[in-house]
Amino acid sequence: MDRPHLPSTEAVVDAVRVAARAYGRDIEVTHDIGADRSGRRLSAGAFVVADPDGSLPHEAYVELTGGRPRITIEVFSEDDATVTVEGIPFQDLPRDSVPAFLHAVLGDLAHVKGRFFPPGWWLVVPLPGDETYKELITGVDLTPWLSSRVRS
Incomplete structure (x- = not known):
């Protein structure tokens, strides 16, 4: 499925x-702008704010509030x-997939799959166009939300 290209962190x-x-749901956002504040730009020299091309790297941390x-x-x-x-972290998602990922999770498409042998639970998030992300659930207990999403 073609997704709209989200050209910036703000988009x-x-x-x-x-x-x-x-x-x-509501969101709370924290912005980190500049090479001196970006988590992946720790190798930028002291007092360096811009990338070599003159651009300012922009990262954001978003937390959804008001529900499960x-x-x-x-x-x-x-x-x-x-x-x-x-x-459960889903790392390295293309930024263009984030809105569809959220719709899948919040729209009850995400589910937990697992079995007793070999033991293991997986959080599965299907996106439109046969794109699916899944991550192993570590730890002993499932949260109430995860338990409510178990499929056999």
Whole structure:
């Protein structure tokens, strides 16, 4: 499925805001702008704010509030993001996939799959166009939200 290209961190934050609002959720956003504040630019020299091309890297940390599941999103300036659902990180998601990912999780398409042998639970997030993300759930207990999403 073709997704709209989200050219900037701010475009991703705006798309997340729209998706959250559609499901009655609020967001809190923290912006980090400049090579001296970007998590992935720690190798930038002292007092260096801009990248060598003169641009300012822009990252954002977004937390959805007011309901379950707990979701946080880290948007990086390298066109990727990490979405964490109930403590389970989905790393290196293309930033263009973040809104569809949120719609899948908040719209009850995400589910938990697992078995007793070999033991293991996976959080599965299907997106339109046969794109699916899944991550192993570590730890002993499932949260109430994860338990409510178990499929056999």
